[in-house]
Amino acid sequence: MSSSFVDTSFHVRYAETDAMGIVHHAAYIVWFEEGRSAYMRACGLPYSEVERRGYWFTVAEVRARFHTSARYDERIVVRTWLTELRSRGLTFTYEVRRVADNALLVTGETRHICVDHTGAVRRIPQDLLAALRPSEVTNISKEGQ
């Protein structure tokens, strides 16, 4: 698939650190979610709109590999790609870096299934599929998205 990506950037929150003095590993899973939220906003299809349409992209699998740790107040950038888009599901891939030195902190993927609000698996409607297609996304790097 295309190499279109979207960057979103923020500071590490104190609440995201743990007693090791670094960002707790579960915080990155939340940051992945921030990454795909930013990706979808950049597509012109905010995830809140998907929900209003009666669908959820429920999380079927998460995987994260931790390379380097980050600390409170450091500026972070999450780069998100849509690496798979199928009729009933999609996969996002993430790279989390520290802005100051571009150090690679964490990489990961999340796999999602399209369900309706009863939980039944559903085809992603054509217009949503079209909006998500990476060719529709120009690479976007925004501070403070």
Added chain:
Amino acid sequence: MSSSFVDTSFHVRYAETDAMGIVHHAAYIVWFEEGRSAYMRACGLPYSEVERRGYWFTVAEVRARFHTSARYDERIVVRTWLTELRSRGLTFTYEVRRVADNALLVTGETRHICVDHTGAVRRIPQDLLAALRPSEVTNISKEGQ
């Protein structure tokens, strides 16, 4: 009001600590919620049942005072009282202690308003009021609730 209380106990989770090496102050707000969940289960009126009946006890105010800090893996007990019960709202009061030395960690209160699922303020139904009345609650201290 009566001095009936309910105790609930658990270990500090690593994710609840922060870079100071101690429990992050926002974790206690979540523990207060655990305290009132345990209180309501002990009343025979789990909060999930309140929701099924079409009501929410939405949080109108939170207050917490931090006395001593806690660390990962320490055993904690949250003691909860219902200190006010009105037709449209209620107030819970909390004491959070470390089990090992009974040190007082945090005290606080949360004030709640009864709303329906449209957000409109509503009277608490009589049978729910009756179940919540502290006289109906015997003091309960449970490990591992």
Added chain:
Amino acid sequence: MSSSFVDTSFHVRYAETDAMGIVHHAAYIVWFEEGRSAYMRACGLPYSEVERRGYWFTVAEVRARFHTSARYDERIVVRTWLTELRSRGLTFTYEVRRVADNALLVTGETRHICVDHTGAVRRIPQDLLAALRPSEVTNISKEGQ
């Protein structure tokens, strides 16, 4: 004290919502922390620098009043004032609003004590006090801080 304030803005994260469909009340306590982090960065004294100097502004009290609820993906702004600055402590005051309609969501305060890394109460060093003084802060509204 002066009415200097600092604004910081971000989107509601999905992880910050709860089963009521709205932002969980404990998330605002974390947002207050974001507010004072932004305030201190704007002072030229990031809190990470306070820690490097050997001090913590430990949280002694939190208070929050919840007026209106927010939802996933809404843009939020936290406005922070330093409303008290004493030799051994300080108080921040917060207003959290939804950007779209400027609705007031939550107001609150946090009271802090200056301690060293052994936990002993300490005077705030003169140069830190000087940096924090609101007259040193120009009102700052930044998107995406």
Added chain:
Amino acid sequence: MSSSFVDTSFHVRYAETDAMGIVHHAAYIVWFEEGRSAYMRACGLPYSEVERRGYWFTVAEVRARFHTSARYDERIVVRTWLTELRSRGLTFTYEVRRVADNALLVTGETRHICVDHTGAVRRIPQDLLAALRPSEVTNISKEGQ
């Protein structure tokens, strides 16, 4: 390796739910941590003791597969196995179930590296290795750990 496992059980916290009405997927990552904390306590080697000895079992990789969703107040059990134990690292495997119907909610693994407090990779000391060896652990199912 041996099939020794440790169970730990608790209720879903309201703060762990999200706007889908179910437990947010990142909460399970925290529950995995609870699972391995319980496992290590059952070994007679609480993780807090590992830290006091000057080591961290830092998280190198997390993987979770989401099968069924859970809701507020449901009773959950996390079953934890130590599935790999090497000189410089270890892997835990988890099964998260709902107690009421034994439904399998989430499965996953976390891979850890032993580092000292400077972050350098280190051999796990022999006595810690011995304590962790699954043959030393009897299967333990506890409510309310």
